[in-house]
Each structure stands twice: as structure tokens, then as C-alpha cells.
Amino acid sequence: MIHLITGGQRSGKSQFAENLVLSLTNHPIYLATSRVWDEDHLRRIEKHKLRRGNQWVTIEEEKFLSKHNYLGKVILLDCITLWLNNFFFDNGEDDIKSLNEAQSELENIFNQECDWIVVTNELGLGGHPENKIAMRFNDLQGTINQWIAQRADIVTLIISGIPVEIKNTL
Structure with missing residues (x-):
């Protein structure tokens, strides 16, 4: 099962996802994808922990x-946006390479027999970025979100x- 949870920044996605995972298992796994950029970001990570x-x-x-092997587990992947950011900056201006690498990793984990609760940001809700780098990342983020949602x-x-169910095929 793959459950994608999306929304704007500070919308309550992570806390909703954590509660959902705890309702599904007594042995939750949190897959943290963020790099530590600075002291402020480290404090936010520690607060989450x-x-x-x-x-x-x-x-x-x-x-x-x-x-990693996730066989039979319930995993909270938090979050796609910070994870995709790592590909984006590591690959310079090669957004196609970033997308392909990210999709390949996701294919590999989604093929494992386990349940995924996946958190992402809906960046398009925040307006149109003024700079080229932010616009490129928004495009990449929107593409991967659509790919996961499908x-x-x-x-x-x-x-x-407040959770609003967009899709449920179960």
C-alpha cells in the first residue's frame, strides 16, 4: 500500500502521517531524508525526533x-521534498537526471512488500517563484508528486x- 500525504508547508502533514502510521503498527519506521543545512534546520529535526x-x-x-530492507514494515517516508532537494543540488542543472534517479529509487522501494506512508509538499500552492532555481525545483517537485500520486x-x-481524501482505490 502506498499512501501519499501532501499539502502546503506547516499544514500538519507530518503529524497526520505519524498518527496514521501509529494506527497501523506498534513498530513504526521513520525514514528521514533531510540533510542538515544549518543550526536552525538541526533544531527542527531534533524537535521532530x-x-x-x-x-x-x-x-x-x-x-x-x-x-534498506523494509519487508513487512510500515514506513513513514518524510519527506519527498527534502529528499528530492538532495538530487536537485547534487546534479547541478540536470533536472532530467534528478527525476530519473528519484523515480528509480522510488520504483525500487515501492516494489518491496511493505506499506508506505509518504509525505510531500504541494509547492504549487505557494505561488509562482521569482527565481529560476526555485521554478526548476517546483517543476521537478510537481512532476514527482504526480508520478507518486498515480x-x-x-x-x-x-x-x-484537516485531511481531505483525494484518492482511495482500496
């Missing part, structure tokens, strides 16, 4: 999600902490 507590097994993986069994949009 504290909120989750010791019940969660955390796997920190910036890019190569498929090198494969997902369930898609939920979070608006101001």
Missing part, C-alpha cells in the same frame, strides 16, 4: 532509500491540519 519519541526506529538516508492507493491533502 522529540515529538516522535523512542517508539520509532529512525533510518536517516539522504538519497539511496532502496539500500502509483498511490490513497492520496490525502492536508489543509490547516
Whole structure:
């Protein structure tokens, strides 16, 4: 099962996803994808860890999600946006390479026999970026979100902490 959870920044996506995972398993796995950019970002990561507590097994993986075995588990992948950011900046201006590498990694993990709760940002809700780099990333993010949503069994949009089910094929 793949459940994609999307929404704007600070919409409540992660907390909704964490509660959902805890309703599905007593042995949750948190797949953290963010690089630590600065002290402020580190504080945000630590705040997330504290909120989750010791019940969660955390796997920190910036890019190569498929090198781990998730067989039979319920995994919270948080988040696609920060993960995709790693490909985007590592590959310079080669957005096609970033998209292909990301799709390949996702194909590999989605083919494992497990349940995925996937958090992403809906960047298009925030207006049109003024600079070229931000616009390129928005385009890449929108493309990967559509790609995941097509494969997902369930898609939920979070608006101001309220979940709105967009798709459910189960």
C-alpha cells in the first residue's frame, strides 16, 4: 500500500502521517531524508525526533532509500521534498537526471512488500517563484508528486491540519 500525504508547508502533514502510521503498527519506521543545512534546520529535526519519541526506529538516508530492507514494515517516508532537494543540488542543472534517479529509487522501494506512508509538499500552492532555481525545483517537485500520486492507493491533502481524501482505490 502506498499512501501519499501532501499539502502546503506547516499544514500538519507530518503529524497526520505519524498518527496514521501509529494506527497501523506498534513498530513504526521513520525514514528521514533531510540533510542538515544549518543550526536552525538541526533544531527542527531534533524537535521532530522529540515529538516522535523512542517508539520509532529512525533510518536517516539522504538519497539511496532502496539500500534498506523494509519487508513487512510500515514506513513513514518524510519527506519527498527534502529528499528530492538532495538530487536537485547534487546534479547541478540536470533536472532530467534528478527525476530519473528519484523515480528509480522510488520504483525500487515501492516494489518491496511493505506499506508506505509518504509525505510531500504541494509547492504549487505557494505561488509562482521569482527565481529560476526555485521554478526548476517546483517543476521537478510537481512532476514527482504526480508520478507518486498515480502509483498511490490513497492520496490525502492536508489543509490547516484537516485531511481531505483525494484518492482511495482500496
